[in-house]
Amino acid sequence: MAISEAEAVIMDVLWREAPRTAEDILAEVGPAQNWQEGTVKSLLNRLLRKKAVHAERDGRRYLYAPLLTREQYVQQESKGLLDRLFGGRVAPLVAHFSEQRKLSKKDIAELRKLLKELDDEQP
Amino acid sequence: MAISEAEAVIMDVLWREAPRTAEDILAEVGPAQNWQEGTVKSLLNRLLRKKAVHAERDGRRYLYAPLLTREQYVQQESKGLLDRLFGGRVAPLVAHFSEQRKLSKKDIAELRKLLKELDDEQP
DNA sequence: TAATGATGTTTACATGCGTAAATGCTCGCG
DNA sequence: CGCGAGCATTTACGCATGTAAACATCATTA
The missing domain is CATH 1.10.10.10 (Winged helix-like DNA-binding domain superfamily/Winged helix DNA-binding domain)
Structure with missing residues (x-):
């Protein structure tokens, strides 16, 4: 439940x-x-x-x-939405917010940093 | 409703x-x-x-x-989740999926492209 | 010791949801 | 003209939810 x-x-x-x-x-x-x-x-x-x-x-x-961790909960909830609305893929979701101009400067900066880290991780 | x-x-x-x-x-x-x-x-x-x-x-x-457009619906749903779980900010959401290794190669490529476009848009 | 207050447990009740059966309306056919 | 097929509308029912009142329990204090 x-x-x-x-x-x-x-x-x-x-x-x-x-x-x-x-x-x-x-x-x-x-x-x-x-x-x-x-x-x-x-x-x-x-x-x-x-x-x-x-x-x-x-x-x-x-x-x-x-008992239920926040991680578990967030996982369930966000996976549900992602699957239902964006075919289970993250990029379209971000694109959606981007189109709605809902990406703040800060968001963009953090996303950039995140991508860079992913780069460094698996060269 | x-x-x-x-x-x-x-x-x-x-x-x-x-x-x-x-x-x-x-x-x-x-x-x-x-x-x-x-x-x-x-x-x-x-x-x-x-x-x-x-x-x-x-x-x-x-x-x-x-009558309700898909855009409107997606907007409502995803904003709801974003606000409830990620303080209304997109980057933490992406970070969450990143931690869960739920970012596909394709996602990453698309995100990169998206960020580049944002760059070009407002120089 | 009996009443009082602090806690937790049970029960309640309206509303929405998922699912569908029952009922109602109307048009074309016999 | 009356009937059945095809649709739509109403009603139903069990379960989850949001919200809380009612009830039960037990320690403390007057």
């Missing part, structure tokens, strides 16, 4: 720092997201069921930590 | 060629997707409600054509 968008918000908090209590998570995510305590608890439980996080008892509360 | 994945399959058919009848669409998509007639009709109706396609009567049947 896939991680939903709301669930991913919780994961994000845990990826930034873990383990964390539900209270911590609520504090960090509640205001921005306008979520109540119950909402966060529910999401945590669904993530537990999906084996995406692990909970360890710590006295009266639980400490939650991610 | 967003276009769902199943709906996007229908859009894909219409983007390839339009206008088309429901029958055409079923013929093209049914076998691969294992969808019945009713399924395609439902999806078409949801797309109508979402104003993503337009239907024009043609005798006893309808001809369906996309």
Whole structure:
């Protein structure tokens, strides 16, 4: 089962720092997201069921930590999109953003650097 | 309201060629997707409600054509992912695929070409 | 010890999605 | 003219999601 968008918000908090209590998570995510305590608890439980996080008892509360890594998640998500929209190839995706003028100077510079590194890697 | 994945399959058919009848669409998509007639009709109706396609009567049947363009759709989808996963910036995304060794020779060549074109464009 | 507060667990409910069956409408044929 | 074939529209149903209220549990304190 896939991680939903709301669930991913919780994961994000845990990826930034873990383990964390539900209270911590609520504090960090509640205001921005306008979520109540119950909402966060529910999401945590669904993530537990999906084996995406692990909970360890710590006295009266639980400490939650991610099981699914951010890398894994990003991998799944971006591969899905890439396959669906760009035939699984990266260049067309970048071309798309390029056409939309969505490449910043910084992006371009970094891309250039990246390509150079690839050059050096396998001469 | 967003276009769902199943709906996007229908859009894909219409983007390839339009206008088309429901029958055409079923013929093209049914076998691969294992969808019945009713399924395609439902999806078409949801797309109508979402104003993503337009239907024009043609005798006893309808001809369906996309209103939402593929460009618009790709734009929405990829921007969503980019924002959620890579802080809205393209370079980190490419770096991600690079780390995963998901850049083909061809990708690299095309990226290089793309960057060169950007160079020439604004000297 | 009984009430209170802190936590977690269960249940709920509206909405959207995937999938399709049931129903409705209309045109041409017998 | 009434009927069936061909389409479209409505309704259905189970499951995921977003959001949260209700309920359960247990330690602490009055």
